[in-house]
Amino acid sequence: MTLRFAPRSSDCLPLYLVEKSDAALDALPETARAWATRMGFTGALGACLVVPGADGAPEAALVGYGTAESRLRKRFGAAAARSKLPEGTYELATGLDRDALAEFALGWLLEGYRFERYAKQSKPKAQLVAPDGLDATQCEIIAAGEALTRDLINTPAEDMGPDELEAAARALADSHKADITVTTGPALLTDNHPMIHAVGRAAERAPRLIDMRWGDSGPTLTLVGKGVCFDTGGLNLKPGGSMALMKKDMGGAATVLGLAQMIMSLGLKLRLRVLIPTVENAVSGNAFRPGDILTSRKGLTVEINNTDAEGRLVLADALALADEETPDLIISMATLTGAARVAVGPDLSPFYARQPADADAVRKGARAAADPVWEMPLWAPYEAMIEPGIADLDNAPKGGFAGSITAALFLNRFVTETPRYMHFDIYGWNPTAAPARPKGGVGMGARALLDALPELLDL
Structure with missing residues (x-):
């Protein structure tokens, strides 16, 4: 290549x-x-x-x-x-x-x-x-990180399940002398990641949480990427047409790995942590069910009203873990909602930011990196939509309104100790071939964030 x-x-x-x-x-x-x-x-x-x-x-x-x-x-x-x-x-x-x-x-x-x-x-x-x-070296590093993201997304689920995504993370960690630990299968329950386990327990390939750390000085940045390697929808089974592209449902994980490769290759002076909850949302006799109430790592209870809204569940446990260290900045990236695609189409990366200054930095980075983004609101009046009454939270509010916003509000509940949090609801797929962007997997938001990091973290 x-x-x-x-x-x-x-x-x-x-x-x-x-x-x-x-x-x-x-x-x-x-x-x-x-x-x-x-x-x-x-x-x-x-x-x-x-x-x-x-x-x-x-x-x-x-x-x-x-x-x-x-x-x-x-x-x-x-x-x-x-x-x-x-x-x-x-x-x-x-x-x-x-x-x-x-x-x-x-x-x-x-x-x-x-x-x-x-x-x-x-x-x-x-x-x-x-x-x-x-800066030719930086340009080549960015291209290599983007290529990694594209390769991971383009690989079909048969060859890119939780095992293979773990192997890709380990290879990246090895090449940059990063530390990596992986919690797999029943150990997720022992280590208090109950929702990651619940979503992935029906699949033959065990669910897991990948935790990679790099850097020993500077500000702290934690990236959290959704790694649902294939999403059938669970018992709320997707129709065939909606299932066709679900190999890309690990696009958030692929994007944070691509961004992590850029950060480490450039030797940025920060302490990086990458958390990837990776599962396959499958159907079997022990699949989690509509109507179930799950207790999260954070202690919040979640009523399951749609097993096809599983990405926010696995992200929630990982975000709760990230929040326990109170890093300077937490960023989650996920191919999370169809509502985001309806709102802004496949080219733009909708994102949510608690701090206006962080949003401004990302917008500037997006313009400089030709990586367009669009800020969406963490709209407090919609909080009631994710509160079902029988549990603390509802994973799939009825009505269909503001689907991307309610998903972001859901995730926001799991970051309580860290003031600065951003979430990207990306698509991760280019539906039509374009210059430098062939049809298939594509990184979204990573270049904007990379350009913004010096301002975000005072590097």
């Missing part, structure tokens, strides 16, 4: 980003301008044109940079040209501001991503020298 920049060499071809305007064409070298005019090249976003020299060999490449409006409508639009350009090593010859340069370079790398576990895929042959002014 080509997710690295090429070394600089004497035979690099200049690559010009050309906006869709007459002025941009006029600014090109004479030969390139003449060839672009003759070939009808207009600078449309993602278009490309190779300029031949006198001997017919490529002399330069033009890549359409579109208009400001077209770039707003299509992230990484210029990256599409990488798959159209002929084999060769190219060097960016157009100046860009910091954020635009980072987006172009990351898009170029991610355009090289292919999921090849089960079949070989054609890959782009064009390579790029790391542009001047870019």
Whole structure:
């Protein structure tokens, strides 16, 4: 997989980003301008044109940079040209501001991503020298973390159950000399993780809680990722169409592992903890049932009104554990609710933040990292919707209103000692192929958070 920049060499071809305007064409070298005019090249976003020299060999490449409006409508639009350009090593010859340069370079790398576990895929042959002014190492690290997330989500549940997700976490821990412990099966009850156990006990593959720690100085950050490796819906069984993409229900876990890899590879000066409750929500004679009342690690009781709202249950026990250490910041990430998709679609990461300053930092990070987010409210008047009366909490309030908000309010109840908490209700899947974002698993929110961490944690 080509997710690295090429070394600089004497035979690099200049690559010009050309906006869709007459002025941009006029600014090109004479030969390139003449060839672009003759070939009808207009600078449309993602278009490309190779300029031949006198001997017919490529002399330069033009890549359409579109208009400001077209770039707003299509992230990484210029990256599409990488798959159209002929084999060769190219060097960016157009100046860009910091954020635009980072987006172009990351898009170029991610355009090289292919999921090849089960079949070989054609890959782009064009390579790029790391542009001047870019932190190339950081860009490559971000691309590698994103690739890890995509690979984990794209792998079907047969090959990515709790055992395999644990193996992926252990491999990551080993590569960065992090400590890792895993609590599995009946030991979850002994160690007081009753809701993780209840959700996963019906599956042949045992439920577990993965706990990874890295770093020995600096502020404390705990990431919690939902690791439901397949979700049948339990006894509230999903219809077939709704079950088809449930291999991605561990997208929160995949995303926090990708983010953790970025943090550790960059050597950020913080103390990181990653908690992943991982289960398969299956159907058997000992599956948890609608109407059951579970007692959580926090001591709160939860009435089960839908076994298909299981992600918040496993996250709740993990969040309660995270809260016991009162880290500087807790962040949970989960493919949690269809309501979030109805609200903002597949591209945006809805998130919830207790502290306005934290939300501001994430929004700034999202703009810089081309990783769009949208803040949703922890709306206190809806608290009554998650209080069924027979138990402290309801895991699936009736009526269907504000489904993402009520899920976030539910999780919020399990973080009582730590003032700063954020939750991301992500989708983790790109339904339609786009530049640098093929159809399939995709990281959401991780790059925004990575960019925001220096402000969030005063690094």
